[in-house]
Amino acid sequence: MSSTSRYHAPFGPAGSAPVDADIARRLLSAALAHGGDYADLFYEYNAAGSYALEEGILKSAGRSIAMGVGVRVMKGDATGYAYVQELTPEAMLRAAKTAAQIAAGSPVQSPQAFEVPSTTPRYDAQALSLDLSGESKRDLLQRADRAARAADPRVIRVEASLHEELREILLATSSGKLAHDRQPMIRFSVRVIAEDGGKRQSGSSGGGGRMSLEYFDDRSPEWHAKEAVRHALAMLDARDCPAGDMEVVLAPGDSGILLHEAVGHGLEADFNRKGTSNYTNKIGERVASDLCTVVDDATLMNSRGTICVDDEGNTPEKAVLIEGGVLSGYMHDQHSAKHYGTKPTGNGRRESFQSHPMPRMTNTLLLAGPHSPDEIIRSVKKGIYARKFGGGQVDISNGDFVFSLTESYLIEDGKITAPLKGVNLIGNGPDVMCKVSMLGNDLETSDGIWTCGKDGQSVPVGVGCPTIKIASMTVGGTQLG
Amino acid sequence: MADYDIEKLIQLGAQVVERARRAGADVAEAAVSEGAHLSVKVRMGEAELVEEAGSKSLGLRVMRGQQVAVTYTSDLTESGLKRFIEDALELAHLSQPDPFAGPPDTALLSKAADHPNLELYDPKVDEIDAARAIDMAKRAEAAALKVDSRLTNSEGATVSRQAGASALVTSGGFQGGVRGTYASIAVHPVADDVDGKKRSGYYWSARRFADAIQSPEEVGLEAGRRTIAKLGSRKIDTQEVAVIFDPDSARSIIGLLAGCINGGAIWRKGSYLIEREGQQVASSLVTIVDDPLIPRGPGSRPFDGEGLASRRNSIVDQGVLKTFVLDTYSAKKLKKQSTGNASRGSSGGVGPSTTNFILQPGQHTPEQILADTDRALYVTDMMGFGFNAVTGDFSRGASGFWIERGQRAFPVSEVTISLNLDEMLKRIDRIGNDLDFRTSVCSPTIRISGMTVAGK
Numbered sequence: 001m002s003s004t005s006r007y008h009a010p011f012g013p014a015g016s017a018p019v020d021a022d023i024a025r026r027l028l029s030a031a032l033a034h035g036g037d038y039a040d041l042f043y044e045y046n047a048a049g050s051y052a053l054e055e056g057i058l059k060s061a062g063r064s065i066a067m068g069v070g071v072r073v074m075k076g077d078a079t080g081y082a083y084v085q086e087l088t089p090e091a092m093l094r095a096a097k098t099a100a101q102i103a104a105g106s107p108v109q110s111p112q113a114f115e116v117p118s119t120t121p122r123y124d125a126q127a128l129s130l131d132l133s134g135e136s137k138r139d140l141l142q143r144a145d146r147a148a149r150a151a152d153p154r155v156i157r158v159e160a161s162l163h164e165e166l167r168e169i170l171l172a173t174s175s176g177k178l179a180h181d182r183q184p185m186i187r188f189s190v191r192v193i194a195e196d197g198g199k200r201q202s203g204s205s206g207g208g209g210r211m212s213l214e215y216f217d218d219r220s221p222e223w224h225a226k227e228a229v230r231h232a233l234a235m236l237d238a239r240d241c242p243a244g245d246m247e248v249v250l251a252p253g254d255s256g257i258l259l260h261e262a263v264g265h266g267l268e269a270d271f272n273r274k275g276t277s278n279y280t281n282k283i284g285e286r287v288a289s290d291l292c293t294v295v296d297d298a299t300l301m302n303s304r305g306t307i308c309v310d311d312e313g314n315t316p317e318k319a320v321l322i323e324g325g326v327l328s329g330y331m332h333d334q335h336s337a338k339h340y341g342t343k344p345t346g347n348g349r350r351e352s353f354q355s356h357p358m359p360r361m362t363n364t365l366l367l368a369g370p371h372s373p374d375e376i377i378r379s380v381k382k383g384i385y386a387r388k389f390g391g392g393q394v395d396i397s398n399g400d401f402v403f404s405l406t407e408s409y410l411i412e413d414g415k416i417t418a419p420l421k422g423v424n425l426i427g428n429g430p431d432v433m434c435k436v437s438m439l440g441n442d443l444e445t446s447d448g449i450w451t452c453g454k455d456g457q458s459v460p461v462g463v464g465c466p467t468i469k470i471a472s473m474t475v476g477g478t479q480l481g
Numbered sequence: 482m483a484d485y486d487i488e489k490l491i492q493l494g495a496q497v498v499e500r501a502r503r504a505g506a507d508v509a510e511a512a513v514s515e516g517a518h519l520s521v522k523v524r525m526g527e528a529e530l531v532e533e534a535g536s537k538s539l540g541l542r543v544m545r546g547q548q549v550a551v552t553y554t555s556d557l558t559e560s561g562l563k564r565f566i567e568d569a570l571e572l573a574h575l576s577q578p579d580p581f582a583g584p585p586d587t588a589l590l591s592k593a594a595d596h597p598n599l600e601l602y603d604p605k606v607d608e609i610d611a612a613r614a615i616d617m618a619k620r621a622e623a624a625a626l627k628v629d630s631r632l633t634n635s636e637g638a639t640v641s642r643q644a645g646a647s648a649l650v651t652s653g654g655f656q657g658g659v660r661g662t663y664a665s666i667a668v669h670p671v672a673d674d675v676d677g678k679k680r681s682g683y684y685w686s687a688r689r690f691a692d693a694i695q696s697p698e699e700v701g702l703e704a705g706r707r708t709i710a711k712l713g714s715r716k717i718d719t720q721e722v723a724v725i726f727d728p729d730s731a732r733s734i735i736g737l738l739a740g741c742i743n744g745g746a747i748w749r750k751g752s753y754l755i756e757r758e759g760q761q762v763a764s765s766l767v768t769i770v771d772d773p774l775i776p777r778g779p780g781s782r783p784f785d786g787e788g789l790a791s792r793r794n795s796i797v798d799q800g801v802l803k804t805f806v807l808d809t810y811s812a813k814k815l816k817k818q819s820t821g822n823a824s825r826g827s828s829g830g831v832g833p834s835t836t837n838f839i840l841q842p843g844q845h846t847p848e849q850i851l852a853d854t855d856r857a858l859y860v861t862d863m864m865g866f867g868f869n870a871v872t873g874d875f876s877r878g879a880s881g882f883w884i885e886r887g888q889r890a891f892p893v894s895e896v897t898i899s900l901n902l903d904e905m906l907k908r909i910d911r912i913g914n915d916l917d918f919r920t921s922v923c924s925p926t927i928r929i930s931g932m933t934v935a936g937k
């Protein structure tokens with residue numbers, strides 16, 4: 001572990017006031033003073049930097065430091081949760097005592113010994129971008145700015161931004177786990193506005209992941225700048241989109257938000273444990289076409305949604321959710337795993353020490369199929385080809401979901417033709433997944449831009465998908481007939 | 482119950498400003514906040530989550546000449562503060578001179594003595610403890626499930642309360658602070674529908690004052706009714722038809738407009754409303770104000786994020802756009818004056834935002850609007866992110882009811898509604914008198930004469 005970084009959690013192994021087994025034991029005792037089935041201490045330190053360049057000037061540079069501990073006590077299905085930001089012994093004890101009130105019985109012993117779960121490294125938190133010079137980051141943004149302006153005279157505005165972060169967590173549980181992880185993240189984005197003959201449109205491109213500035217060796221600022229400009233220019237001529245049920249082809253990569261909304265949330269085990277998801281009690285049933293195998297995979301190297309250990313100290317794997325169209329599993333946190341009598345899948349995540357964990361996705365992927373992307377497009381008589389996406393939402397009770405398209409085209413007689421104004425697609429999860437009629441052999445994963453919100457908590461996630469054809473989905477256009 | 486001492490927060494802010502000046506900042510502005518919250522969730526009659534916590538943090542914006550940096554910290558130890566101030570100055574060397582950067586003119590700063598008491602703090606909210614909150618949540622959920630035997634499940638009932646104080650101290654001479662409270666109750670029942678689908682519904686009440694929140698029984702009853710009303714939801718045909726938005730959905734539409742009249746979006750040419758001041762941007766029935774001075778208002782505040790006096794601004798008057806909402810920076814960019822709409826983010830940055838942004842109510846009751854409508858989609862919920870502020874193109878998932886001859890005929894789901902926002906606002910042909918003041922962006926029922934509904 002590197003001690004040359006300027007950024008270390010004070011409570012971590014390399015910090016100024018490390019939380020050791022003794023401290024953990026004492027706090028867990030206080031948390032379990034009224035009994036309870038389980039307790040944990042979740043320490044989190046978050047150091048972040050942000051840089052925003054517009055009108056050719058780095059107009060603002062910012063840094064934030066936040067840290068604290070959340071104490072959780074569970075008794076049956078009930079959770080007591082308290083958090084503090086001051087990491088003094090008195091404050092931490094106060095949090096433990098507050099959380100303890102959820103139980104009302106005799107004290108339970110805290111663990112005698114702690115074991116560190118073995119984890120596989122999936123990102124490098126030794127060389128943090130936070131430790132690199134501000135000038136190197138400003139330079140990346142200026143490169144994007146110059147490239148975007150040079151790409152086309154119709155570009156009237158360019159904004160480029162970079163966000164970097166280190167999240168260091170330490171977790172001690174009443175089941176004897178002591179887990180630690182340093183989780184880096186960068187996120188870069190370019191947004192441009194193009195104007196031509198009185199029409200204006202925006203275009204964007206972004207990426208990142210759990211890595212430092214070596215990200216830009218593969219995807220340079222110039223690459224993103226040109227992509228943002230291409231997007232804006234393509235949409236200048238966008239015409240009204242047809243409305244109604246149509247064949248839809250989604251380009252690979254970010255189209256994975258289809259899965260995230262259509263099946264992802266519905267397969268988080270807390271909804272199923274409570275019986276409020278439309279996938280409740282459907283393990284073993286067909287919920288998608290037999291082309292579809294969907295996994296939630298926390299193991300992808302350096303990906304935005306990847307974790308080495310979840311926020312409950314469990315080691316995540318690759319969870320197979322749907323296999324050949326048949327529902328095979330849910331994503332579990334500790335609580336739901338216990339309810340279902342199965343092993344936790346390492347999907348217990350929290351936004352910060354200020355929140356309790358629940359089942360969350362990591363990287364959700366639809367695995368590759370047998371078709372070539374060209375044959376998929378050629379197979380469409382009249383439909384939509386979607387290339388860029390703006391986000392989605394789902395009602396897990398009935399499975400209705402939407403996602404928005406920020407760059408799409410008509411497909412006419414097997415060819416991609418006119419650009420279309422942004423629209424929403426709406427459908428019902430199992431219905432749409434059963435209508436996956438062709439699946440490409442070109443699986444791509446998203447380039448580090450997605451954030452998932454659930455119950456007021458945001459976590460970074462990844463998605464992935466090959467080129468996919470859906471036999472019919474409702475397209476929210478404005479053109480009838 | 483905590484005692485929010487605004488003087489102490491101002492003192493801390495003043496110390497930070499002084500230290501930042503000594504470290505080389507020409508301008509230093511410190512925002513201090515402190516707060517506590519309690520949140521409980523009950524599910525199927527049992528307490529499921531009890532969460533309680535306190536927090537305190539600092540945001541700092543500095544300028545070295547016209548180079549700007551912002552820092553944030555929740556580490557208020559001496560070493561944390563030292564780092565927080567050093568970082569700000571270090572970053573102010575990295576950012577580049579921005580000819581428009583600068584604090585507001587000191588002559589425009591408001592004085593603490595002139596700050597109105599907007600009644601934003603209710604000690605009774607601060608007194609709600611876990612036991613009482615659990616009791617409220619249990620009663621609310623029970624009332625919901627009693628509405629109909631098909632209501633067999635629930636995502637739960639949540640009761641939350643927050644209390645806190647914030648202060649702003651600037652090197653330009655401003656000092657001010659405010660205390661506030663907020664409490665809410667929400668219920669999410671779930672009913673079983675045909676073919677294995679479930680329908681979830683919800684209702685909620687939220688206010689700054691405890692006695693203004695609807696009773697748990699009322700909230701539960703309404704949540705249960707709304708959930709049952711969704712049973713049998715079906716998709717309708719693709720068509721062009723009138724759309725009525727209930728107040729909760731209407732405020733979402735008005736909220737999109739709030740983003741498009743934001744000074745930051747205007748000078749960046751990121752809004753379809755640039756250069757439209759003085760022009761028709763909505764039907765002549767539409768009048769919208771931004772008013773931070775409403776007592777007990779969810780978005781009310783005695784001064785803006787740069788210390789300027791709060792003021793009521795007329796945004797749209799009988800369909801004509803009167804002004805954008807501006808802070809000092811966006812005002813300079815647009816060669817205008819600040820409208821007192823600066824907001825300071827928790828990270829320390831400043832930008833314009835709306836306060837209480839209100840579509841003024843009209844004459845008709847919502848019942849009259851319905852009775853007056855032959856065919857329409859009545860929208861109660863929307864989903865998704867489909868809005869392009871640069872062009873105004875709007876497309877979102879929607880659910881609600883089909884209206885036939887003035888009556889609710891059957892529930893509708895799994896459709897989208899689309900139309901450019903510019904056109905939508907011009908097609909508002911009825912506005913209700915039922916202003917829903919639970920949120921800072923608020924609206925009554927509205928009817929839009931025609932939109933494209935995409936379904937079958």
